Amino acid sequence: MPLDDRYQLAFKLYPYEHSSDQDATTPVRHPVVVVGGGPIGVATALDLGLQGIPVVLLDDHEGVGQGSRAICFAKRTLEIAHRYGCAQPMLDKGVVWNLGKVFHDDRQVYEFNLLPEEGHHFPAFINLQQPYFERFLVERVREAQAAGAPIELRGKNRLDSVDVHDDHVVLDVSTPDGPYRIEADWLIGCDGASSPLRKMMGLDFEGRVFEDNFLIADITMKADFPTERWFWFEPHFKSGDSALLHKQPDGVWRIDFQLGWDIDRKEELKEENIRRRLDAMLGPDVDYELVWTSIYTFQCRRMKKFRHGRVIFAGDAAHQVSPFGARGANSGIQDVDNLGWKLGLVLNGTAPECLLDSYDVERRHGADENILNSSRSTDFITPKSKISHVFRNAVLDLAQYHTFARPLVNSGRLSVPCIYDDLPLNTCDALPGGPARTRPGAPCPDAPLGQGFLLDHLGGDFVLLGVGCVVPEQFEVEGMTLRGLSVTANTEINDRYLGDATQAVYLIRPDQHVAARWHAFDENLVWVALARSIGKD
Amino acid sequence: MALNTSPNIPDPDGFYAELLEAHGGLSDDDSIALNARLILILANHIGDRAVLSEALAVAATGETR
Numbered sequence: 001m002p003l004d005d006r007y008q009l010a011f012k013l014y015p016y017e018h019s020s021d022q023d024a025t026t027p028v029r030h031p032v033v034v035v036g037g038g039p040i041g042v043a044t045a046l047d048l049g050l051q052g053i054p055v056v057l058l059d060d061h062e063g064v065g066q067g068s069r070a071i072c073f074a075k076r077t078l079e080i081a082h083r084y085g086c087a088q089p090m091l092d093k094g095v096v097w098n099l100g101k102v103f104h105d106d107r108q109v110y111e112f113n114l115l116p117e118e119g120h121h122f123p124a125f126i127n128l129q130q131p132y133f134e135r136f137l138v139e140r141v142r143e144a145q146a147a148g149a150p151i152e153l154r155g156k157n158r159l160d161s162v163d164v165h166d167d168h169v170v171l172d173v174s175t176p177d178g179p180y181r182i183e184a185d186w187l188i189g190c191d192g193a194s195s196p197l198r199k200m201m202g203l204d205f206e207g208r209v210f211e212d213n214f215l216i217a218d219i220t221m222k223a224d225f226p227t228e229r230w231f232w233f234e235p236h237f238k239s240g241d242s243a244l245l246h247k248q249p250d251g252v253w254r255i256d257f258q259l260g261w262d263i264d265r266k267e268e269l270k271e272e273n274i275r276r277r278l279d280a281m282l283g284p285d286v287d288y289e290l291v292w293t294s295i296y297t298f299q300c301r302r303m304k305k306f307r308h309g310r311v312i313f314a315g316d317a318a319h320q321v322s323p324f325g326a327r328g329a330n331s332g333i334q335d336v337d338n339l340g341w342k343l344g345l346v347l348n349g350t351a352p353e354c355l356l357d358s359y360d361v362e363r364r365h366g367a368d369e370n371i372l373n374s375s376r377s378t379d380f381i382t383p384k385s386k387i388s389h390v391f392r393n394a395v396l397d398l399a400q401y402h403t404f405a406r407p408l409v410n411s412g413r414l415s416v417p418c419i420y421d422d423l424p425l426n427t428c429d430a431l432p433g434g435p436a437r438t439r440p441g442a443p444c445p446d447a448p449l450g451q452g453f454l455l456d457h458l459g460g461d462f463v464l465l466g467v468g469c470v471v472p473e474q475f476e477v478e479g480m481t482l483r484g485l486s487v488t489a490n491t492e493i494n495d496r497y498l499g500d501a502t503q504a505v506y507l508i509r510p511d512q513h514v515a516a517r518w519h520a521f522d523e524n525l526v527w528v529a530l531a532r533s534i535g536k537d
Numbered sequence: 538m539a540l541n542t543s544p545n546i547p548d549p550d551g552f553y554a555e556l557l558e559a560h561g562g563l564s565d566d567d568s569i570a571l572n573a574r575l576i577l578i579l580a581n582h583i584g585d586r587a588v589l590s591e592a593l594a595v596a597a598t599g600e601t602r
Contacts, residue, residue, distance in 0.1 A: 376553070
């Protein structure tokens with residue numbers, strides 16, 4: 001099969017270069033190979049590379065494909081990107097929004113404010129075209145490489161076949177200079193929803209198909225729509241069964257129309273037909289230009305298992321959701337956040353290999369939560385029967401006048417990080433009166449600290465956090481140096497980490513999730529909890 | 538007691554999904570009958586005549602705005 005581009009590039013970021021691996025007489029073995037250079041693959045390479053773990057990334061193109069695609073990036077994603085050192089350009093470029101309005105026909109039934117809580121470094125959401133998100137990640141990789149991070153991005157390197165062994169994987173790769181073979185101790189599959197790797201391995205990917213088509217039109221226009229998310233059910237302008245308007249950087253607006261199931265795809269993608277829908281929505285006086293258009297359908301599904309021995313799947317390759325709720329790319333980045341430190345500890349011999357099974361368990365839990373939420377949103381937006389349509393419109397009618405109906409309106413439940421409740425790495429909550437939001441398994445909420453923020457001081461490695469009490473600055477446990485951080489409680493830290501308790505000690509994982517918490521420091525209890533959280537229990 | 542029109546159902550998305558699941562696969566007539574039974578069961582649970590009258594009035598105007 002020729003190595004032709006399947007899509008046009010928005011940015012050429014990793015042009016093909018001949019690697020010495022291609023001239024080796026016996027295949028070169030690498031600790032980690034990542035397949036797929038999308039946001040999830042590049043973030044994985046960055047996470048591992050910043051830990052000093054040599055990683056090779058293979059992609060069959062030389063950069064980022066065109067099209068805005070994922071546009072809503074959540075606070076948690078920005079916090080993770082901040083840990084990687086690339087959140088600032090995303091924040092600078094992105095559009096911050098908080099207000100959402102929901103319309104039915106020609107009337108507003110409801111509006112919501114994401115009500116940003118004070119004292120966080122990052123906003124609840126930014127809108128940013130996916131190519132920019134990927135470019136900022138790759139630029140950070142280049143910076144890290146310059147500082148010595150052992151990351152290699154190999155463009156125009158297409159994985160053609162794999163041979164999976166108990167303790168390594170053999171990969172056959174095509175390049176413009178012909179094929180070559182390499183080996184990997186670990187192979188991470190980040191090659192997207194239609195994952196060729198998953199197919200090569202003959203693995204399942206089952207779930208629910210939604211019988212509906214959506215038209216995306218990205219346009220630039222001079223119009224004074226506010227920076228808000230506007231969603232219409234059965235819009236009066238009849239451009240679709242539902243419609244969405246959302247602002248992106250560069251004066252670009254994302255418009256989404258629900259077209260129904262039985263459509264003529266080719267016909268609908270004709271410019272005059274797209275313009276007809278847009279004109280009806282925007283009125284005759286608005287000048288606009290089409291930037292990117294696409295028709296998509298979607299499914300909600302996941303692999304039964306994300307880990308298959310030495311091959312681990314992440315992002316869309318492992319799970320796929322409908323776009324309502326922005327739970328695709330955001331959950332993929334949480335996969336990376338979860339996998340990176342675990343793979344790091346296994347590779348350097350600190351943790352047993354079974355720690356990687358907790359990636360499987362925790363991220364399947366996350367995927368199930370995302371699939372549940374996005375399926376419910378989809379069912380509300382596109383009712384599947386007459387009676388569900390009747391109920392949906394009854395909710396919308398009532399929501400305009402009665403607050404009780406508003407929580408039932410579902411135009412997308414926006415991505416929040418999942419809490420790993422009752423999963424094996426957690427130690428039972430031992431902080432009486434502690435806030436529920438920081439219970440074991442939860443991601444640490446940010447809070448102001450000194451001139452900066454708490455999360456700036458957490459993550460990357462295990463941290464013992466003393467709130468309103470003093471913990472040792474560092475001590476050795478389980479062959480690891482545990483870093484201690486003692487903070488005095490301010491209003492936000494008090495609300496988020498103490499609740500009714502007077503002081504607290506938190507054991508925090510490298511991905512900023514709480515592993516355990518107590519009222520006071522007890523070296524023995526920390527030792528046991530840490531062992532458990534690295535799979536030694 | 539007055540009719541409560543403030544949010545009062547924990548896990549609203551879960552409730553809504555369960556409500557629609559109950560209708561899954563039913564014909565229109567069977568769905569109408571299920572709704573009727575459900576209204577009567579809930580009305581009995583509420584019990585308060587004044588609240589029921591108020592709910593009927595709200596439902597009637599909610600339809601027509």
